[in-house]
Amino acid sequence: MTSETLWYANRATGAVCLVLFTVVVLLGVAVRLKARVPGLPRFGTMSLHRTLSLSATAFLALHISSATVDGYVNITVVDALIPFVSDYQPLWLGLGTVAFDLMLAVLVTSLLRERLGHRTWRAVHWLAYASWPVALVHGIGIGTDTGADWMTWLTVACVATAVAACAARLAHAARAARRTPAALLRTAEGARP
Secondary structure (H helix, E strand, O other): OOHHHHHHHHHHHHHHHHHHHHHHHHHHHHHHOOOOOOOOOHHHHHHHHHHHHHHHHHHHHHHHHHHHHOOOOOOOHHHHHOOOOOOOOHHHHHHHHHHHHHHHHHHHHHHOHHHHOHHHHHHHHOHHHHHHHHHHHHHHHHOOOOOOHHHHHHHHHHHHHHHHHHHHHHHHHHHHHHOOHHHHHHHHHHHOO
């Protein structure tokens, strides 16, 4: 492959990762809120979340691979795994590495979910909420298409939908926290035959 091909592959997979991981966040919030994707049963929403998570991870692997194989800029496998050690754009590349490491923790614990237990898996799974904005800042800081109109609009759309989904998630959590144990008890007693 030529360096130019790898450069285009890196740019394309970075943009695809932004879209896919944004949809993964939206679906994760939908699963937590027990919402459904229109036309799918609730378990279908969870299955779509898992499938797109793996697809996004595959595109992320392609994104990282194309960056490390391309000889135009010296990015090593170590740079992709250990944050802020790269000679090339250490801050922006380091943020991408942090996002990758967080997603790697989420992926590994999700694959081992049955062995780890729900509480441990869920605690680590919260890192997905941290990795998305870190990856976004990485892309804005190091991406060669950052100033392009199409990339600006794509980024704005992804940010707006992710913020709206997270706001819905926080609102749901706030409503749940306001429920008093007495109100929950009354609800439970009212459900008894």
